[in-house]
Amino acid sequence: MAATSLSPVITSQALKDLTNQTLPKTNDSSPTGSLKDCRNLTELRKLHCQIAKQGLIHRPSTVAKLISTCTALGTFESLVYAKNILNQFRYDNQNDGTLFMYNSLIRGYSSIGLGKEAIRVYLEMLSLGISPDKYTFPYLLSACTKISATAEGFQVHGSVIKMGFQGDMFILNSLIHFYADCGEIVMGQKVFDEMIDRNVVSWTSLICGYARSGLAKEAVELFFEMVEEGTRPNSVTMVCVISACAKLRDLELGERVRGYISSLGVKVNTLMVNSLVDMYMKCGAFDTAKRLFDECEQKNLVVCNTIMSNYVHSGMVREALCILEEMLRQRLVPDRVSILSTISVSAQLGSIFLGKCCHAYVLRNGLEGWDSISNALIDMYMKCGKQEVAFAVFHRMANKTVVSWNSVMAGYIRNGDLSSAWEVFNNMPESDLVSWNTIISALVQESMFEQAIELFRTMQNKGIKADRVTMVSIASACGYLGALHLAKWIHAYIKMNKIPCDIRLSTALVDMFARCGVKPDGVVFVGLLTACSHGGLVEQGRDIFKSMTSVHKISPQIVHYGCMVDLLGRAGFLEEALDLIKLMPMEPNDVIWGSLLAACRMHRNIDMAGYATERMKELASDRTGIQVLLSNIYASAGKWTDVAKVRRQLKEKGARKVPGSSSIEVNGQIHEFTSGDESHPEMMHIAAMLDEMHCRVEAAGHAPDLSNVLLNVDEEEKEYVLSRHSEKLAIAFGLISTDQGTSIRVVKNLRICSDCHSFAKLVSKTYNREIIVRDNNRFHFFQRGFCSCNDYW
């Protein structure tokens, strides 16, 4: 039955189930005779006594079994118990045969997240003169990873080398995982590069590390490299790569990876279905996700939680409730994540009834200790207008977090009590960006524009960086005040701080300029159109484009046409895009044709793709090799296997025939540089930056290596040619056009030259930037003056 009102979505029986259910007890008291089946510490104690009575307690193998049973129980108490057994045994036997037991303990502490304890056990073991073996290190590294003990991990790496274990694949894989997880992906890559043998775990660890370090693109590229190299991915690899695609919000790429999965015959398990469902939902393909979910035979809690939380995030609360109902029907017991989503549903619906059911469930199952649950409850009660209950939950929280305070403050604001909100804001023990955004937007909503801007200034003075949300409020405040100079400043601030312009911010900016009486400039419209393109808002994009001339009296530049072609092309309006290109008052460039080509590929329009390719070839003939360009287009469209193919062709052709070209992507646009290229619109700034870079790098000890210049010219000329190598241009552009803290990623069609290599190392150090150069041979990760390739490539 298609329910039209909200209540029938979740049946009363299901609600009753939810209210009455209890999480299964972890303690199964069924008595068993052997250690293997031991389910809790009480049972284990009994067995321990029996074993002691039988006089078996002096056998190392028996004690080892006892200890690993404790480890498997995985509680703090059971590990303390294990430690006591170990101490007793050591006392009787003077360390003989205790290594296995120590390993077991380290593993146990690591597995329950008590990394510090694991490290302590390791140190104790060392102090007793017991040397670790190859099994010790993976456990120990996993402990370091779990508690982000970076310094300790580095030390462990040192010990691994000192003790001669640098050939052990398991240890090296653990090291990759450790480095990748603590943000030292360059070190992870280094370990990977130095490995003589690699297996699928080595690759997967690195891929996953990249994805987690915010380098999802590199992760996917690495995946295709792995496949090309002949290593067969398994289901874990797939989960990592698909989640990288989800992070990129790149549906096409995700589909491609999925295609690979089926073509390789990797068995699809529930975990993979889960990551696929997540990817489809994050990319907005809800129907496909739901179909996959429905087809999944063994739905587990996680896949239900995934689909539910995605629905909740997208405001599709009815759909979320349907999933909950299905979970209950299938006798799956909701856990804290499911309940978190359900509380959020109640909040969005303002349904105090459902909210109370959730609260009851939380109390019955002892889930109120989870910060996020209590925070969600506060938010829910506030949104349902039950302030007192919200406060009760708040006051009962042992560890109030910023989120708790923020929720209370937002609750006051929602109920129109700005002065109480203000008091909370001024008295909260710590505040974050959300706190500031909340109060600033409240002031704007109350028409207290000057105060909002004043607070924004305070925020600046405190060194808190504004984001998109802040700027929407501030732009709107500025618009109401009609303060033109401020409007200009805000616009400059957004540009300078590289705050990404989504549709809301772009609209607010246009609105702000309209109210201040001055024309928004072309850059605002680039942001606006790009935002429309990424959000698939074709109708709005068309209107905005038209309004440029009709309302704002700005004549569109080539970049605006580029945005429109991209917008129309992505949405499948290929003919309209082509018509627009033909009507352009200026000559279309490679970016325009490239966008159309990418769109043709996306929508499988072979004829138009052929046409676009021809036009591109015409343009490319007097510039760089068409293949380099194509390679970049493939790369920007996520066609990594095609990229690899083109690269191989380039290699086969012989590198010298192809001019050196480096490309860098900034804000979704690919900028390509050839050696000595001066065609870039920002060339003035790039040249100034290059001069500065050369000064600083030479001061740091860099001497140009002129042997890299193969031309027959004098020294000075050689030095100039060298200083304008394409990768240097691209890096310089990267430095001036991206934020401090973002890594600079350059793709080069040829092998990087040794001068650029040592140059990049020093730039990474003097400018404190991570630089990634992908040449036709391999990745180079420059960080703090070093490169991952160890100067060998």
Added chain:
DNA sequence: GTAGGGTTAG
């Protein structure tokens, strides 16, 4: 012995 999914506030 090594690698993988779902988490609140504007």
